[in-house]
Amino acid sequence: MDSSTSLCDVIIIGAGLAGLSAASYLIENGVFDILILEGDNRVGGRVQTFVDNSSEAVFDFGAQWIHGSTDNSLWKFAKGKNLIEEEIRTYDGEGLFLREGGREISETLVSEVKEVVNSWLEECCSFSRSHGNGIIPSSVLEYLEEKKQNYLESCDNNLDDREALLQWNIRYQIIDNACFSMEELCSKAWGEYKECEGEYCNTIKGGFMKIVENLLESVPEENIIKNSKVFSIQLVDDLNINGAVLVKSTSGYYLANHVIYTPSISCLKTNCDIFVPSLENPILKGISHISMGSINKIFLIFQDKFWDDDTKGFQIVFDDTNGNEKEWYHDLTGFDIFPFHRNCLVAWVGGHGALLTEKLDCQTLKSDCHNLLQRFYLKRHIPPIETIHRTKWHSNSLIKGAYSYRTAPFDMCLQDPIWSKEDKPLLLFAGEAYSYSHYATAHGAYESGRDQASKLVKWRKGIL
Structure with missing residues (x-):
């Protein structure tokens, strides 16, 4: 390992809803040595709010609604922060x-x-x-x-x-x-x-970015590196170190115990060659059953x-x-x-x-x-x-569209970690596309990030 390689417990790739919810969950549960690598110069991913200074109007360019409230953890989070717009209906x-x-x-x-x-x-x-x-x-x-x-x-x-x-x-x-x-x-x-x-259609007071801002309150600023484009994710399944993941990005090289990958399914399909070794056929097949168009x-x-x-x-x-x-x-x-x-x-x-x-x-x-x-x-x-x-949204090389849809039934293997030889979860995928029943939604992304992070917490407690 190069001396310039930084060590980290958990690396999260992408600072959208899935990445930030995963980070906040880990921190809530005592996992503090985390690093989020975000390819863009801003956080939020498909959440982007523009405020027109002349009129003070708020425009959500991306996600703008939380769909439903019952058994919806993102709605519960937003409600707890007094973010749900009750007065104005869209x-x-x-x-x-x-x-x-x-x-x-x-x-x-x-x-x-x-x-x-x-x-x-x-x-x-x-x-x-x-x-x-x-x-x-x-x-x-x-x-x-x-x-x-x-x-x-x-x-x-x-x-x-x-x-x-x-x-x-x-x-x-x-x-x-x-x-x-x-x-x-x-x-x-x-x-x-x-x-x-x-x-x-639950609208957020002040724009959907308010949800991102509230998630960021639990994630220290120094734990996020922007303009960090990942170009290689190498699973180092060495028995001497019980497996690790070497992540190469434009901001540096990082060796982590675990990686949670959260970019859009379009980005994953376009950049499958960054994984070393290549993703196994069941995962590739599962990915091929998901597509993503644009709005x-x-x-x-x-x-x-x-x-x-x-x-x-x-x-x-x-x-x-x-x-x-x-x-x-x-x-x-x-x-x-x-x-x-x-x-x-x-x-x-x-x-x-x-x-x-x-x-x-x-x-x-x-x-x-x-x-x-x-x-x-x-x-x-x-x-x-x-x-x-x-x-x-389609022209954004870090997004490449709006959200996912299914061209074949979902393969649950996409929710499973990729394990080391010693049964250590090395790589997990999170985002709306990996939610079985809430795909294509903001709450699906939020839930997916927390669900995958919870697997790391459970593994550390010996219950996964």
């Missing part, structure tokens, strides 16, 4: 549903189609519990297309609006699942995700507010968009009211459209969004867009 995919030319679809029909689609998705959950020889659709999309055809054949009115609303709901699900197509989503894995009961947000601040106080949003219901002339905005669902700024709407873009937005300049995005509203909402003059804030 809306997602609600409001006026508009066809080109400004015609509004009736609330009754919108609700009916939403309920129908949600019932189909609920039926999809049963496939994860199926152990018989029944035919299981290859993807969620295959099941939805079959149900859609039967549904439309059973209807005798508003067929055009119904079909357009079905397509809108599929776009919504593509964004919600951070995939590129519902065809990628494994029907047999669909039911693995479990919602926590309670308010679905981007576009915050539009208008010169003036043009909507009523009780408006929840402007949802864009396109005609058929399956042709070759598809534009980036065909992958957005609409414009939601952003309650933390008087004159702001926010657009969510998923699928391939999310990638396309990252190649466009702000002026083009402004123009496209303004034109879209003019085409679909004719009741009032649309004032100029003064300011735009936009995200580029």
Whole structure:
């Protein structure tokens, strides 16, 4: 070992929710010799809050909600810190549903189609519990297309609006699942995700970064090294030292007893070659069953507010968009009211459209969004867009997307440590992608970090 190599008990790679929750858990349980290596110049990972000094409005570029409260440890943590926003409610995919030319679809029909689609998705959950020889659709999309055809054949009115609303709901699900197509989503894995009961969209006072700041209160600043990009993780399974992990990064070399790896699943899949020896086939197979698409947000601040106080949003219901002339905005669902700024709407873009937005300049995005509203909402003059804030999560080389989805059932081996010959846990993976039932969520990341850290604590106590 080189004399310049630093010794450390536990190294955590990544200072996002999983990494910070793992660190805080270890410190709570008496493990103080830890070091977090963060590749970026900031902590938080997929949590990033921007405060507009002129308006004091808070914009969450990444995670912005805690989903549910029952059996949700992140909600419990935030509630204990008085961080849950109780006064202001946010809306997602609600409001006026508009066809080109400004015609509004009736609330009754919108609700009916939403309920129908949600019932189909609920039926999809049963496939994860199926152990018989029944035919299981290859993807969620295959099941939805079959149900859609039967549904439309059973209807005798508003067929055009119904079909357009079905397509809108599929776009919504593509964004919600951070995939590129519902065809990628494994029907047999669909039911693995479990919602926590309670308010679905819990907003954080002052922005989601407040959760990160509260986690940092228990992690000394000197235990975090920023701008430290890891390029090698070598398992040194030497019986003389009962195994160790040599981590090489741009900030130095470190020899640790244990490593918790928390970067996104996209980063792991891209950088599998940093592990020496190579990860074993069961782990590689498990990783291959998880993918990660992208979602981007576009915050539009208008010169003036043009909507009523009780408006929840402007949802864009396109005609058929399956042709070759598809534009980036065909992958957005609409414009939601952003309650933390008087004159702001926010657009969510998923699928391939999310990638396309990252190649466009702000002026083009402004123009496209303004034109879209003019085409679909004719009741009032649309004032100029003064300011735009936009995200580029796919282009971030340390993130590479939004969050994970399942292309096959989850392999529980991804939650197991990689052991030394003497049964010492050397390497563990943590993050939302490794949560069996809470993947794709902030609380899944938080829980995963604590769960993996708890395994190290239990091992030290001889109970793992």
